[in-house]
Amino acid sequence: MNVFSSDKLEQFLPKVKTILEENLFPLEQAYLHQSFSAVEPELNKVRGLIKEQDLWNPHLSEHHGGLGFNLVEFGQISELLGRSPYGHYCFNCNAPDIGNQELLLGYASEHIKSLFLEPLLKGDIRSCFAMTEPEFAGSNPVNMGTTAVKRGDHYIINGRKWFTTSADGASFAIVMANTNPGAENKYQRASMLVVPTTTKGFHLKRNISIMGEPNDTYFSHAELEFKDCKVPAKNLIGNEGDGFLLAQQRLGPGRIHHCMRWIGICERSFDLMCSRAATRDLGNGTMLGSKQTIQNWIAECRAEIDASRYMVLHTAQKIDEVGTKAARLEISTIKFYVANVLMKVLDRAIQVHGALGITDDTILSFYYRHERGARIYDGPDEVHKSTLARQILKNYGLNTNR
Ligand SMILES: Cc1cc2nc3c(=O)[nH]c(=O)nc-3n(C[C@H](O)[C@H](O)[C@H](O)COP(=O)(O)OP(=O)(O)OC[C@H]3O[C@@H](n4cnc5c(N)ncnc54)[C@H](O)[C@@H]3O)c2cc1C
Numbered sequence: 001m002n003v004f005s006s007d008k009l010e011q012f013l014p015k016v017k018t019i020l021e022e023n024l025f026p027l028e029q030a031y032l033h034q035s036f037s038a039v040e041p042e043l044n045k046v047r048g049l050i051k052e053q054d055l056w057n058p059h060l061s062e063h064h065g066g067l068g069f070n071l072v073e074f075g076q077i078s079e080l081l082g083r084s085p086y087g088h089y090c091f092n093c094n095a096p097d098i099g100n101q102e103l104l105l106g107y108a109s110e111h112i113k114s115l116f117l118e119p120l121l122k123g124d125i126r127s128c129f130a131m132t133e134p135e136f137a138g139s140n141p142v143n144m145g146t147t148a149v150k151r152g153d154h155y156i157i158n159g160r161k162w163f164t165t166s167a168d169g170a171s172f173a174i175v176m177a178n179t180n181p182g183a184e185n186k187y188q189r190a191s192m193l194v195v196p197t198t199t200k201g202f203h204l205k206r207n208i209s210i211m212g213e214p215n216d217t218y219f220s221h222a223e224l225e226f227k228d229c230k231v232p233a234k235n236l237i238g239n240e241g242d243g244f245l246l247a248q249q250r251l252g253p254g255r256i257h258h259c260m261r262w263i264g265i266c267e268r269s270f271d272l273m274c275s276r277a278a279t280r281d282l283g284n285g286t287m288l289g290s291k292q293t294i295q296n297w298i299a300e301c302r303a304e305i306d307a308s309r310y311m312v313l314h315t316a317q318k319i320d321e322v323g324t325k326a327a328r329l330e331i332s333t334i335k336f337y338v339a340n341v342l343m344k345v346l347d348r349a350i351q352v353h354g355a356l357g358i359t360d361d362t363i364l365s366f367y368y369r370h371e372r373g374a375r376i377y378d379g380p381d382e383v384h385k386s387t388l389a390r391q392i393l394k395n396y397g398l399n400t401n402r
Helices: 007-031 036-052 071-081 097-107 110-122 243-279 292-322 325-358 364-375 381-394
Strands: 127-130 147-151 154-165 172-178 190-196 202-207 221-232
Touching (some): 007 036, 007 071, 097 110, 097 243, 127 154, 154 172, 154 190, 172 243, 190 221, 243 292, 243 325, 292 325, 325 364, 325 381
Parallel strands (some): 127 172
Antiparallel strands (some): 147 154, 154 221, 202 221
């Protein structure tokens, strides 16, 4: 048992593995050539099975109807689930829903919880999170243009968003909008509001095509427009001006979830790479894996995946013990480090497969398309590196401005 494990986790992981092997991997080849909505009915059957076996909502506390794993334990579940593109969805712990669930649990009113959170926890609906805008640099979101103006007991929202993951088919969006543009502190100008997607003035303009794949529903990224979109004032999460504070709370554990999911993808790709290296005959019984370059790649990938796992679990432990704010630098470090390990492992696994690697006959090309964004979303590499380096340089007496 590794130092980050527990008896409870050791008993849980084999059950997850069985679901992956018996219910999800067999569907994969067929699914690689279809949109998410086409495979959804079959996946919903698997969700039913997971509920029946009491494996549902592994990320939540027992008090909230979950399984009571801490972040270190859930990180390891997330790694295993990452071996299938449908793993997190089937266990109801997929982004962006997981972040929205945690946010609403922590900060929403009872009114919002009963209307939006409860069906989300049951898996009856999906949600999305709309912050980034096409006209403004997402890496510095204080410049956003969307406004929510209070009129009586409503807010009127106007603006544009894009890259709103899973908006297609979602029942509600958590929308970041400027409510207090005059606030002196620029981090206190925005708020978060729950907006049902059926509200008049909420328009899904398109699912953005990514690397040749538009996809739909859960696997989509939408462009949204809000035109005099009117929501009750009681849909505000927390207080006016809390938007960035809440976004930080949402992102900390979210980066652990993403990083561990990426490590799961690395392990799956590594497995495929090694199997191919061990069986691809270059002629006269000389196997690909007998070449030193391939051996170097395998050794380096192994070391970097293991290093990533320890870094992420160490960060998760710090969040569990002292909270997200105190672990801010570790969170930035794992975000860029693991995203780059993911790129490297995926690229090498594809290279080892030769032409086969870029076909849709293996899952590698799907992961390559879907995960290139890892170095961009939740803060691009460069921003996280800068955060880390500036803090280090402070210890050497250099104070830098952004
Ligand atoms: C797959 C995917 C899913 C997403 N899902 C969501 C979602 O559900 N909801 C949502 O609101 N948003 C989502 N986003 C948007 C994401 O958060 C933004 O793309 C991200 O914050 C970067 O903003 P930008 O695209 O506007 O890039 P910009 O801010 O324009 O930056 C462009 C590039 O400039 C460089 N750069 C930026 N700042 C600095 C700096 N300080 N120093 C050095 N270089 C810098 C980086 O290389 C960066 O990639 C998603 C994005 C992707 C790719």
